[in-house]
Each structure stands twice: as structure tokens, then as C-alpha cells.
Amino acid sequence: MNLPVARPIYTQTTRPVPAGEGEALSLRSARFRAEREGEWRRLEALLDRVERRGLRALSFDEARELAPLYRRALAALSVARAITLDRALLGYLETLAARGYFAVYAPQESLAGIVRRFLTFGAPGAFRRSATALIAALFTLSIGAAAGAALFASDPGWYDVLVAPAAGDGRGPEATREDLREVIYSGADHEAGALGAFASYLFSNNARVAIFAFALGAFAVLPAALLVFFNGMMLGAFVALHVDRGLGIDIAGWLSIHGVTELGAIVVAAGGGYRIGLALLFPGPYSRRSALRHVAGDATKLALVAILMLVVAALLEGFGRQLVQSTEVRLAVGWSIGLAWLLWLTQRWGRA
Amino acid sequence: MSGVAAAAAAPRGTYTLVPPEGVPIHLALAPVGLRFAAQTVDFLLTGLAAGSLVVILAVSEIVTFELLGAVFALLFLFVRAPYYVLTELFWVGRTAGKRWLGLRVITADGRALTPTATVLRNFMKEAEVFLPATALLIIQGVSLVPGIAALLWTALVLIIPFCNRRRQRLGDLIAGTVVVTEPETRLLPELTASGTADFVFASHQLDHYGAFELQTLEQILRAPEGVERTAEATRRQETLEAVVAQIQARIGHTDPVEPSECRPFLEAFYAAQRAHLEARQLMGERRADKHHSKPEAPAGHHAKGSQNPAEFQQQESKP
Numbered sequence: 001m002n003l004p005v006a007r008p009i010y011t012q013t014t015r016p017v018p019a020g021e022g023e024a025l026s027l028r029s030a031r032f033r034a035e036r037e038g039e040w041r042r043l044e045a046l047l048d049r050v051e052r053r054g055l056r057a058l059s060f061d062e063a064r065e066l067a068p069l070y071r072r073a074l075a076a077l078s079v080a081r082a083i084t085l086d087r088a089l090l091g092y093l094e095t096l097a098a099r100g101y102f103a104v105y106a107p108q109e110s111l112a113g114i115v116r117r118f119l120t121f122g123a124p125g126a127f128r129r130s131a132t133a134l135i136a137a138l139f140t141l142s143i144g145a146a147a148g149a150a151l152f153a154s155d156p157g158w159y160d161v162l163v164a165p166a167a168g169d170g171r172g173p174e175a176t177r178e179d180l181r182e183v184i185y186s187g188a189d190h191e192a193g194a195l196g197a198f199a200s201y202l203f204s205n206n207a208r209v210a211i212f213a214f215a216l217g218a219f220a221v222l223p224a225a226l227l228v229f230f231n232g233m234m235l236g237a238f239v240a241l242h243v244d245r246g247l248g249i250d251i252a253g254w255l256s257i258h259g260v261t262e263l264g265a266i267v268v269a270a271g272g273g274y275r276i277g278l279a280l281l282f283p284g285p286y287s288r289r290s291a292l293r294h295v296a297g298d299a300t301k302l303a304l305v306a307i308l309m310l311v312v313a314a315l316l317e318g319f320g321r322q323l324v325q326s327t328e329v330r331l332a333v334g335w336s337i338g339l340a341w342l343l344w345l346t347q348r349w350g351r352a
Numbered sequence: 353m354s355g356v357a358a359a360a361a362a363p364r365g366t367y368t369l370v371p372p373e374g375v376p377i378h379l380a381l382a383p384v385g386l387r388f389a390a391q392t393v394d395f396l397l398t399g400l401a402a403g404s405l406v407v408i409l410a411v412s413e414i415v416t417f418e419l420l421g422a423v424f425a426l427l428f429l430f431v432r433a434p435y436y437v438l439t440e441l442f443w444v445g446r447t448a449g450k451r452w453l454g455l456r457v458i459t460a461d462g463r464a465l466t467p468t469a470t471v472l473r474n475f476m477k478e479a480e481v482f483l484p485a486t487a488l489l490i491i492q493g494v495s496l497v498p499g500i501a502a503l504l505w506t507a508l509v510l511i512i513p514f515c516n517r518r519r520q521r522l523g524d525l526i527a528g529t530v531v532v533t534e535p536e537t538r539l540l541p542e543l544t545a546s547g548t549a550d551f552v553f554a555s556h557q558l559d560h561y562g563a564f565e566l567q568t569l570e571q572i573l574r575a576p577e578g579v580e581r582t583a584e585a586t587r588r589q590e591t592l593e594a595v596v597a598q599i600q601a602r603i604g605h606t607d608p609v610e611p612s613e614c615r616p617f618l619e620a621f622y623a624a625q626r627a628h629l630e631a632r633q634l635m636g637e638r639r640a641d642k643h644h645s646k647p648e649a650p651a652g653h654h655a656k657g658s659q660n661p662a663e664f665q666q667q668e669s670k671p
Contacts, residue, residue: 078375087567088540095535105464106444297468
């Protein structure tokens with residue numbers, strides 16, 4: 001490595017006193033100021049540049065100088081509070097120290113670094129730490145689905161109660177096998193074009209469920225759990241209707257290609273919500289505020305994973321489902337993508 | 353002084369940052385109005401960016417007219433969310449709006465801002481403001497209950513910053529961040545440097561005032577001397593003369609001071625008084641104000657100046 005030769009910083013033991021002023025200043029605090037004013041000005045000049053153009057604007061030597069100058073200004077502030085009553089000076093040092101702090105303790109991140117860390121370490125780590133909450137969320141969804149299917153089996157009239165008319169788009173209990181088949185294979189629900197479908201998708205049911213499941217977790221888990229449970233019931237009734245018409249494998253394919261990812265996103269988002277809610281309900285030895293802060297990082301990462309999954313699901317629903325018409329391929333694509341999510345989130349990918 | 357104690361002692365409207373070096377720094381909290389203005393600027397900027405993208409899409413006929421609304425909402429979200437997170441991260445706590453209005457996000461624990469904190473506080477903003485707003489827009493027809501719920505939620509969220517000492521909104525509370533105003537540095541000239549020896553004060557004459565009066569005098573002397581209009585100059589001169597008369601009466605200084613000598617007199621008095629008080633302070637005697645020499649300060653006054661709540665409570669609990 002070819003670094004520029006650095007000028008030593010700490011060799012200057014006596015500070016220069018401006019000529020002719022040393023005698024005139026009888027006040028200790030005035031001398032204190034006169035001795036250090038030069039280095040404060042120097043720090044100020046460096047900070048001006050850092051604030052306008054970032055740390056990159058500094059040369060190697062200047063960047064090296066910044067932190068010691070800041071620490072000396074902070075030490076001077078501490079001394080000045082004890083020895084001087086000059087309010088202008090105290091105010092100046094206070095603001096100088098604050099600006100120095102902003103420059104020295106700036107987040108030293110690069111976009112690539114953040115993304116890499118999130119992908120290899122942050123997201124999988126948060127996922128693994130949230131295993132309990134995630135299993136609970138998956139459990140809620142499955143129980144809901146089972147309940148929905150059971151209700152439909154007992155009385156098909158439940159379908160209208162559980163599945164909102166908009167979500168079913170004409171696929172009600174009165175629909176024939178051919179009607180349902182038509183929707184599954186024709187792409188009739190995509191007359192608006194792929195991009196439009198993509199846009200409308202994100203405001204469609206499941207994305208909203210994921211968002212609310214996360215946000216409602218903060219209100220002590222129960223509303224989020226109810227939401228996920230109800231969503232599961234909808235899914236259960238919807239699938240049960242198709243199974244009843246002998247379209248079980250076809251609807252599995254139709255749902256799988258994006259649904260594995262999409263339902264995964266709901267589970268992940270709800271898991272994040274559960275963690276927040278659990279921290280508020282059972283903070284353990286911490287105060288509620290610090291318990292919340294403790295899980296907030298993991299919950300955020302789960303929310304980001306859920307968003308990523310929803311976007312992928314939207315792409316799959318918008319494009320993939322029309323392009324791929326064969327049930328086998330739909331199943332294969334959907335579940336292998338699901339497996340890929342699981343692999344990503346459960347394996348270790350090197351160190352942070 | 354621990355961080356908690358420092359924060360507790362800080363006056364209202366300021367936030368005490370304790371950096372890892374351990375010297376507390378006092379910063380002015382950002383007024384809620386300014387923060388709102390900065391938000392508006394950012395909102396308009398990102399809205400414009402998303403809007404122009406939509407216009408491009410519409411002109412090139414990729415999107416049909418009916419879908420423009422949905423596409424705009426989607427693009428707006430995709431522009432806005434990364435914008436806040438990345439600007440706050442790479443411009444050290446400043447979005448464009450905050451930069452323009454001189455605001456900055458810092459952490460409450462004195463460490464560097466982390467990506468998690470910026471993501472958290474800005475995603476909470478989505479949940480706090482944009483989600484109920486979008487919900488209100490999306491809810492079609494007359495559905496009263498969700499509308500009222502969204503309104504209540506928005507009202508609650510807007511009240512929170514006024515209800516806590518650090519003016520944190522919900523996202524700030526969860527992410528552990530505080531918004532402060534950008535400190536402005538200006539080093540004013542040393543006032544004691546120009547002192548003349550024309551006026552001499554005896555030690556007992558300097559025993560009357562404390563730090564508060566000294567710093568008030570400093571403020572008067574440092575008042576900016578802008579364009580000297582006659583009316584303003586006369587008023588300033590009158591102030592100086594009144595201050596000189598007041599000080600002379602108090603300290604028992606009887607020599608007459610010419611009107612033209614007022615400023616030099618005050619500067620000399622300032623220098624002498626500061627030297628006196630600073631010397632006392634070095635010996636451990638801080639004189640806060642002119643009441644310092646009263647032998648028994650009234651209980652209320654003492655308690656107000658006291659930094660120690662325990663002491664105050666002891667006094668209160670006595671019958």
C-alpha cells in the first residue's frame with residue numbers, strides 16, 4: 001500500500017502565542033483563548049469543507065488531523081467551563097465541539113457495504129433470532145387456513161362471509177369448475193397489463209395485510225394475530241372451494257408461483273410485528289422503552305425482508321403467472337423460490 | 353456528570369449530547385414548526401421526482417390513464433423511502449429539507465447514526481403519517497369507522513412531539529434519535545484585549561456583581577454595531593449612559609464619566625470584573641449573580657438554583 005507520508009500530529013508541545021499579545025493579556029482566560037485560537041480556526045476551516053462536501057473533501061493529512069483537533073476543542077470546552085465567564089467564547093466552543101462531533105462521529109458507511117451487510121448478515125441474523133415469532137405467525141396463518149377450509153366444508157355459505165367479493169372476482173360458491181379453470185389459466189385477471197397489475201397489486205389485499213400485520217403488532221400482538229388468522233381463513237376457504245371442484249392441484253400451482261413468496265412475506269411481516277408486540281407485553285428485566293429499542297432493529301430488518309418479498313411476489317404475479325401456464329412449472333418455480341428465501345434467511349453467509 | 357443527570361439539568365428546549373469523550377454539549381432542539389417545514393420541502397421534492405417519472409411514463413404511453421394514480425402512489429413510495437434513509441445516512445442526519453433549514457438528526461446516546469436508526473425512524477414515518485393519509489385516500493365510499501380511526505391516529509401522532517421533553521416523534525422514540533438545530537459557530541473578538549488603564553477599580557468595588565450581570569454587560573458591549581443611523585446611535589448611547597450610572601451607583605464609583613468615555617469605562621469595568629470573578633471561580637467560589645453575598649438565601653431561591661433534587665426533597669420533607 002502506498003500511503004502518503006504523514007506529518008506527525010502530536011509533536012507540537014508549545015503553542016504559538018500571537019506576537020505582542022502575550023503581554024497585553026492579563027486575564028488567564030484571555031491567554032487560554034489566544035493560545036488555542038489558531039487550532040480552533042483550523043478545525044473550523046476543516047469542518048466548513050466537511051459539511052459542504054463530505055469527509056472525502058479532506059486530504060489524508062487533514063482527515064488525520066480532524067479527530068485530534070476535535071478532541072482538543074472538546075477538552076478546551078471542558079476547561080473553559082471551569083475558568084472563563086466569557087459567554088461568547090463558551091458558546092463558540094460549544095458549537096465548534098458539536099460540529100466536530102457531527103464530523104467525527106458521522107456514520108462511516110457506503111451503500112454497497114450496507115447492502116452487503118444486510119444481505120449476508122443483518123437479514124438472516126434477524127430472521128434466525130426471530131424464529132419463535134415467525135413460527136407463531138406461520139402457526140396463526142395455518143390455523144386460520146384450516147379453520148377457513150373447515151368452515152367451507154361445513155357450509156359453502158361461509159365463502160361469501162370470509163372472502164371479500166373483490167378478492168374472489170366472481171369466483172363464488174356458485175361458480176362452476178369451468179369458470180374457475182378459466183381464471184386460473186387465461187390470465188383474465190390481468191387485462192390491465194403487467195405494469196398496471198404490478199401497481200394495483202401493491203395496494204391489493206396481501207400487501208396491505210403484511211403492512212398492517214407489522215404495524216398492528218405494536219399494539220400488543222392480538223390485532224396482528226387476528227388479522228393474520230382472518231387472512232388465513234380467507235385463503236383456506238378459497239382453496240377449499242377449488243378443491244371441492246376438483247381443481248386442487250391447479251389452484252396450488254396458480255397460488256404457488258407468487259403465493260409462496262407472498263404468504264412468506266405476510267408471515268415475516270407478522271413475525272416482526274409479533275416481536276415488537278411481545279417486547280411491549282413482556283419486556284422482562286428491561287423498561288418497555290429499552291425492550292422496544294432492543295427488538296426494533298430486528299423488526300426493521302424483517303420488515304425490509306417482507307418488502308423485498310412483496311416486490312418479488314408482485315413481479316411474479318404481474319409477469320410470471322401469465323408467462324407460465326403449466327401447473328407443474330408453476331409449482332416448481334413457486335416452491336424453488338420459496339426454498340431460496342428459506343436458504344438465504346437461515347444459512348450463515350460469512351462474517352459481518 | 354452522567355448523561356442522564358446532564359440531560360435532566362438541561363433547560364427546556366435544549367438537548368444535552370454526551371459524546372464518547374464525556375464532555376456534555378448542549379444543543380438547541382429543533383422547533384416543531386421548522387421540522388414540519390423541512391418535511392414539506394422533502395415531501396415536495398420527492399413528490400416532484402415521482403411526478404415527473406409518472407409524466408414520462410404517461411407520455412411514452414407505458415401506463416394507461418386510469419392507472420396513473422396507483423402508479424404515482426407506488427413510485428412516490430419507492431422514491432420517498434430510500435430518499436429519507438439515504439440522505440440522512442450519507443449527509444449525516446440531514447435530508448435536503450433539513451439541510452436547507454439547518455436541522456440535523458442525531459442519536460440520543462451520543463454514538464454515530466446507524467443505518468438501522470435511519471431506516472427505523474423513516475419507516476415509522478410511513479406508518480405515522482403516510483399510511484393513514486393513504487388509507488384515507490384509498491377508502492372508497494363512506495366508511496366512517498376507519499376514517500375516524502385514521503384521523504385519530506394522525507392526531508395522536510402529531511401530538512406526541514409536544515408531549516415529551518426532547519420533542520421526539522414516535523419514530524424518534526423507537527429509533528432513539530433527536531432532531532436539533534444546526535449549531536452556528538462565530539468567534540467574537542476578545543473584549544478584554546482592548547482594555548485601557550484609565551479606569552481603576554478597587555477589589556471591594558468588584559464584589560457586588562456575579563456572572564449573570566457580567567454576561568449581561570457582555571451582551572450589551574457585544575451588541576452589533578450596524579449602520580449607524582442617528583436615532584439608533586442616540587438610543588445606544590443612552591443605554592450605555594444608563595448602565596454606567598447604574599453601575600457607578602451600585603459600586604460607589606464617584607468619578608464623573610464623560611459621555612464619550614462610557615464605552616471605555618464599561619469595557620474596563622467588564623475586564624476588571626471578569627478578572628475578579630474568574631479568579632474567585634478558580635478558587636472554587638462561583639458567583640451566579642448579585643445575590644451571592646446574601647448570608648441566608650430564601651428557601652425558594654436556593655431550591656431553584658440547586659442542582660441536586662435530593663437536597664431539595666430533604667428540605668421539602670422537613671416539617
